[in-house]
Amino acid sequence: MSENEMNLQAENEMNAKEAPLVLQVSHVSGGYYSGGILKTKQNYREVLHDIDFEIRQGEIMGLVGESGTGKSTLAKMILGLVQPEQGEIIHHTKRPQIVFQDPYSSLNPAYSVEWSIEEPLRVFGKYDAPERKRRVRDMLKRVELPEEILEAKPTELSGGQRQRVSIAAALIRRPRFLILDEPVSALDVTIQAQILRLLKDIRKELDLSYLFISHDLNVVYQLCDRVLVMKAGRLVEQGTIEEVYENPKEEYTKNLLAAAD
Amino acid sequence: MLEIRDLHVKFHTREREAVAGISLTIRDGEILGLVGESGSGKTVTAMSIAGLLPRKQCRLSGEILLGGKDLLHADRSELRKIHGNEIGVVFQEPMSSMDPLMKVGLQVGETLRIHTDNSPEERKKLVLAALDDVELPDPEAIYNKYPHELSGGMQQRAMIAAAIASRPKLLLLDEPTTALDVTVQAQILELLKKLNRTHGISMMFISHNLNVVRKLCKRVAIMQRGELVETGDTEKIFTDPQHPYTQRLISAIPTRTRKEPV
Numbered sequence A: 001m002s003e004n005e006m007n008l009q010a011e012n013e014m015n016a017k018e019a020p021l022v023l024q025v026s027h028v029s030g031g032y033y034s035g036g037i038l039k040t041k042q043n044y045r046e047v048l049h050d051i052d053f054e055i056r057q058g059e060i061m062g063l064v065g066e067s068g069t070g071k072s073t074l075a076k077m078i079l080g081l082v083q084p085e086q087g088e089i090i091h092h093t094k095r096p097q098i099v100f101q102d103p104y105s106s107l108n109p110a111y112s113v114e115w116s117i118e119e120p121l122r123v124f125g126k127y128d129a130p131e132r133k134r135r136v137r138d139m140l141k142r143v144e145l146p147e148e149i150l151e152a153k154p155t156e157l158s159g160g161q162r163q164r165v166s167i168a169a170a171l172i173r174r175p176r177f178l179i180l181d182e183p184v185s186a187l188d189v190t191i192q193a194q195i196l197r198l199l200k201d202i203r204k205e206l207d208l209s210y211l212f213i214s215h216d217l218n219v220v221y222q223l224c225d226r227v228l229v230m231k232a233g234r235l236v237e238q239g240t241i242e243e244v245y246e247n248p249k250e251e252y253t254k255n256l257l258a259a260a261d
Numbered sequence B: 001m002l003e004i005r006d007l008h009v010k011f012h013t014r015e016r017e018a019v020a021g022i023s024l025t026i027r028d029g030e031i032l033g034l035v036g037e038s039g040s041g042k043t044v045t046a047m048s049i050a051g052l053l054p055r056k057q058c059r060l061s062g063e064i065l066l067g068g069k070d071l072l073h074a075d076r077s078e079l080r081k082i083h084g085n086e087i088g089v090v091f092q093e094p095m096s097s098m099d100p101l102m103k104v105g106l107q108v109g110e111t112l113r114i115h116t117d118n119s120p121e122e123r124k125k126l127v128l129a130a131l132d133d134v135e136l137p138d139p140e141a142i143y144n145k146y147p148h149e150l151s152g153g154m155q156q157r158a159m160i161a162a163a164i165a166s167r168p169k170l171l172l173l174d175e176p177t178t179a180l181d182v183t184v185q186a187q188i189l190e191l192l193k194k195l196n197r198t199h200g201i202s203m204m205f206i207s208h209n210l211n212v213v214r215k216l217c218k219r220v221a222i223m224q225r226g227e228l229v230e231t232g233d234t235e236k237i238f239t240d241p242q243h244p245y246t247q248r249l250i251s252a253i254p255t256r257t258r259k260e261p262v
């Protein structure tokens, strides 16, 4: 390596390190209490154990791991819907947005698609009605949905259409940090590719960060900068996509990658 | 097994037909794949077979023949028998079709309760076996949980357990493995193959995961905008797609080598 290249590399590392922190999850454990309002040791079941990682501005962090391991629980904990029992979660931005795994949780079943996407803008209060309409239609186009569904209720959409409406409703808020829980699982591969491109474009426009939860390891490979691997509620491995995919250290990660393809 | 003839479904609130004249057969003992664009009418087709479309919101025409009977025009009591007994359905979004206030075990046992005269003890045993079949850890504990206490993939497996517990003749599976990791997914696919082989259950398997479809289904049908654009032998269609949409679809399968520059 020439001196120049070394300088360049050092500079790149500096830049990567210098991007400001968006989220710090520091040695967090937590889970659920069953059976009523009493929180006792007996009815507590810990799901997440000693989770530790951070996300920087502009970074796309993948989260993979077996079904039932605690990925959605971690997402809920970052949002404050589940409280950590130990450790702490520090946000350096406003409350993050989320696209839930079950799109019905993101959308109000009583309201139309147009209402659901427009609502955050209305609350925001900065735009007048025509400007809001324009923004809603623009966002609809970006998630590849036809305008004919504007009047529809969530129950009157296909699964993949519902998923894209939740993505649109989250992106229109121009968040600084967005959690996406299996956001493209109900999309055919051509629309999926377009949505992944959209997520990359928006990342560039807004310099936002994502936590991207997915069972599709190829999608994670294509989209993410870094990845967290979870097993039985613990992070067993984390690193850049290249590190983890090309040189997995843990047996579990190796098996996971081998089973994919 | 099942024959769909010129099925049309038009919702009153929409201009275009959701299903615009499709004809399709599911042969005895086969697993037919149904893939295609999001919003192209796959779920609506499955719902038409299952008799679960909101009849007041749409206009239906054509024929759906199961063992010689036309499901579209049969009367209600006849339909109810067929649907619980002969057709099992796994819905695309498990949470939306589960009763949030009913324990998982009881829901999985619902069709058994309605359509068999098993005692409650026998039923529980069958349900626990079905929960075990779908690779859920600790079936006894899952039995007593409420749906929201399960992860997405666990709900999906509970739905599959509910559909297979009564051993229907035809299984309609709408995106049944989207929330499953590759390992569990592989186990579920093995289970489906086994049910297909040993019990002769025919299946319609709707999925966006083309690699899975290729592994599971001998025959595949491709939908776009309410129409069938291509139907045939899976291997043949994957290696030599004829329709432009199928060609686009197959070239867009995500791989690990095509990392686009950001």
Ligand SMILES: Nc1ncnc2c1ncn2[C@@H]1O[C@H](COP(=O)(O)OP(=O)(O)OP(=O)(O)O)[C@@H](O)[C@H]1O
Pocket (backbone or CB within 6 Å): A032, A033, A047, A065, A066, A067, A068, A069, A070, A071, A072, A073, A074, A101, B148, B149, B150, B151, B152, B153, B154, B179, B180, B181
């Ligand atoms: N509200 C709840 N109450 C009690 N237990 C819960 C609750 N939600 C989830 N769990 C349990 O916590 C564990 C982790 O669930 P979680 O939904 O976080 O998994 P996941 O990694 O997102 O899985 P999947 O990939 O299947 O969506 C599971 O054992 C689940 O049964």
Ligand SMILES: Nc1ncnc2c1ncn2[C@@H]1O[C@H](COP(=O)(O)OP(=O)(O)OP(=O)(O)O)[C@@H](O)[C@H]1O
Pocket (backbone or CB within 6 Å): A149, A155, A156, A157, A158, A159, A160, A161, A186, A187, A188, B011, B013, B014, B018, B036, B037, B038, B039, B040, B041, B042, B043, B044, B045, B054, B057, B092
């Ligand atoms: N109850 C309803 N009222 C009006 N339109 C509906 C209703 N249900 C579905 N549709 C429309 O019918 C079309 C076909 O939907 P369908 O759910 O069958 O698509 P799909 O192929 O299953 O898509 P996906 O892969 O996204 O699940 C869509 O445009 C959808 O918006």
Ligand SMILES: [Mg+2]
Pocket (backbone or CB within 6 Å): A071, A072, A073, A101, A181, B151, B152, B153
């Ligand atoms: Mg989950």
Ligand SMILES: [Mg+2]
Pocket (backbone or CB within 6 Å): A158, A159, A160, B042, B043, B044, B092, B174
């Ligand atoms: Mg569907």
